[in-house]
Amino acid sequence: xxxxxEFNYAVERTLEYLDKVGIAVTEEERKRVEIADFGLSNLxxxxxxxxxxxxxxxxCAKELVMFPGQTCPEHRHPMVxxxxxxxxxxRCRYGRVYLYVxxxxxxxxxxxxxxxxxxxxxxxHEVILxxxxxxxxxxxxxxxxxxxxxxxxxxxxxxxxxxxxDIFTDKNVLRETIID
Amino acid sequence: xxxxxEFNYAVERTLEYLDKVGIAVTEEERKRVEIADFGLSNLxxxxxxxxxxxxxxxxCAKELVMFPGQTCPEHRHPMVxxxxxxxxxxRCRYGRVYLYVxxxxxxxxxxxxxxxxxxxxxxxHEVILxxxxxxxxxxxxxxxxxxxxxxxxxxxxxxxxxxxxDIFTDKNVLRETIID
Numbered sequence: 001x002x003x004x005x006e007f008n009y010a011v012e013r014t015l016e017y018l019d020k021v022g023i024a025v026t027e028e029e030r031k032r033v034e035i036a037d038f039g040l041s042n043l044x045x046x047x048x049x050x051x052x053x054x055x056x057x058x059x060c061a062k063e064l065v066m067f068p069g070q071t072c073p074e075h076r077h078p079m080v081x082x083x084x085x086x087x088x089x090x091r092c093r094y095g096r097v098y099l100y101v102x103x104x105x106x107x108x109x110x111x112x113x114x115x116x117x118x119x120x121x122x123x124x125h126e127v128i129l130x131x132x133x134x135x136x137x138x139x140x141x142x143x144x145x146x147x148x149x150x151x152x153x154x155x156x157x158x159x160x161x162x163x164x165x166d167i168f169t170d171k172n173v174l175r176e177t178i179i180d
Numbered sequence: 181x182x183x184x185x186e187f188n189y190a191v192e193r194t195l196e197y198l199d200k201v202g203i204a205v206t207e208e209e210r211k212r213v214e215i216a217d218f219g220l221s222n223l224x225x226x227x228x229x230x231x232x233x234x235x236x237x238x239x240c241a242k243e244l245v246m247f248p249g250q251t252c253p254e255h256r257h258p259m260v261x262x263x264x265x266x267x268x269x270x271r272c273r274y275g276r277v278y279l280y281v282x283x284x285x286x287x288x289x290x291x292x293x294x295x296x297x298x299x300x301x302x303x304x305h306e307v308i309l310x311x312x313x314x315x316x317x318x319x320x321x322x323x324x325x326x327x328x329x330x331x332x333x334x335x336x337x338x339x340x341x342x343x344x345x346d347i348f349t350d351k352n353v354l355r356e357t358i359i360d
Contacts, residue, residue, distance in 0.1 A: 022202035024273060024311035054269045054316055054337055059239040061269065061337035089234045089241065093204060131204035136234055157234055157241035157337060 001041050001178045010035045014049040014065045021094045021153045023063060025051065038073050039174025045114050048072045052161070060161040064090075064154040066097070066147035071114045074100075074121050074144035074169040080162050085139030088158035092129035096148030099127040102141050111146040120170035129154075142169065181221050181358045190215045194229040194245045201274045201333045203243060205231065218253050219354025225294050228252045232341070240341040244270075244334040246277070246327035251294045254280075254301050254324035254349040260342050265319030268338035272309035276328030279307040282321050291326040300350035309334075322349065 002010075011033045018025055034050040037043040049065040066072070077086035090099065098111040103125030110128065113121045123142045127135050137143055163175050182190075191213045198205055214230040217223040229245040246252070257266035270279065278291040283305030290308065293301045303322045307315050317323055343355050 026312045029312065053271060053314060056267060056316065058264075058267050058339045059269075059337060061241065061271075061335075084238075087236060087238050089239075091233060091241075132206045132209065134233060136236065155241075157239060159238045 001039070001180050002035070002037050002043055004179055006043060007035055007177075007179050010043060010047075010049060013067065014051075017049075017065045017094070017151060017153055018051070018063065023093075023153070035177055036175070037177050038168070039176065039178070040073070040170075040172060044070060046071050046073050055161050057160050060156075060158045062156040062158075062161070063093075064152075064156055066095070066145075066152045066154070068147060068149050068151045069112070070151070071111070071146040072144060073114075073173055074123065074142055075166045075173075076140050076142045078140050078165060078167055080165045084159075085165075086159050086161060087137065087139050088156055089134055089136040090129065090145070091134035091155040091157070092131050093153040093155055094131055095150040095152030097129040097145050097152045097154055098148065099129060099135055099143065099145040101125050101127060101135075101137060101143045117170075122169055181219075181360050182215070182217050182223055184359055186223060187215055187357075187359050190223060190227075190229060193247065194231075197229075197245045197274070197331060197333055198231070198243065203273075203333070215357055216355070217357050218348070219356065219358070220253070220350075220352060224250060226251050226253050235341050237340050240336075240338045242336040242338075242341070243273075244332075244336055246275070246325075246332045246334070248327060248329050248331045249292070250331070251291070251326040252324060253294075253353055254303065254322055255346045255353075256320050256322045258320050258345060258347055260345045264339075265345075266339050266341060267317065267319050268336055269314055269316040270309065270325070271314035271335040271337070272311050273333040273335055274311055275330040275332035277309040277325050277332045277334055278328065279309060279315055279323065279325040281305050281307060281315075281317060281323045297350075302349055
């Protein structure tokens with residue numbers, strides 16, 4: 001849950017990031033920036049700001065904005081209605097992203113896990129994305145990511161996005177953001 | 181057919197557009213910018229510059245660069261191997277794009293047809309895209325587009341791209357660019 005004031009401030013900051021990076025956004029789009037606190041009520045720590053450009057039943061493109069040190073909680077995209085899960089490519093446009101995926105664990109990862117619970121962030125194969133660098137994630141692969149100290153702007157190119165199907169490792173996560 | 185010198189110059193200009201718009205590109209990507217003259221040997225008039233970020237068997241993302249007044253010839257994306265044709269979204273990042281699609285013809289279109297033949301550019305329903313504006317094209321829809329006087333940078337988000345399956349209205353078009 002976040003307050004209306006926190007929500008408005010997050011939208012304003014998100015648009016400032018997009019402006020700074022030179023990403024043109026229409027008036028209509030400015031009004032529908034999505035603020036995701038994942039029901040964890042600590043947006044600055046665990047959250048994500050999203051502008052969805054297009055999401056059809058075949059493909060999807062979004063701009064993701066992350067505030068400094070902000071983390072998108074660990075999750076995966078399972079099969080939906082008999083179709084393979086979402087495949088996604090993250091392309092860093094600005095800042096730096098520390099991405100963690102299933103695979104050989106990396107020792108001494110650069111990101112700081114947002115909490116000490118061993119049941120919320122379980123994969124630690126590190127991929128670091130600087131501007132212009134990208135990574136394509138196969139369906140159903142556990143992943144989480146954290147912005148560096150300048151925050152980050154990341155383009156996401158993917159198959160159809162069905163957020164409500166995502167499976168988060170942290171059982172406290174709610175995909176819906178409640179504004180109160 | 182274009183000369184090696186023309187090719188190199190086109191790559192250099194393409195990278196200048198991307199730099200100007202603030203799009204970060206890796207060294208590896210700078211070396212694989214695609215210059216398409218569509219076999220028409222007049223790149224400045226009919227051509228397209230392409231940087232493909234990702235193209236899997238499910239989805240694809242590219243950056244398209246167009247020089248001032250340059251036109252991508254009319255074509256459509258048919259069904260391939262029993263799968264629906266390519267669906268694509270064009271999002272203007274910089275400059276202006278005059279896009280023509282199948283539908284109610286627009287009188288006095290803004291673009292200048294690259295030639296007088298009635299058999300090469302047949303659709304004229306006009307869509308104008310300024311920075312931040314986008315248009316999603318259903319599969320198998322005839323379309324062509326031309327950059328405005330500043331040129332254009334356009335992000336393309338789509339399903340899998342199978343260039344060799346594209347059907348061009350102008351029978352002189354060859355999808356392959358020959359450098360001599």
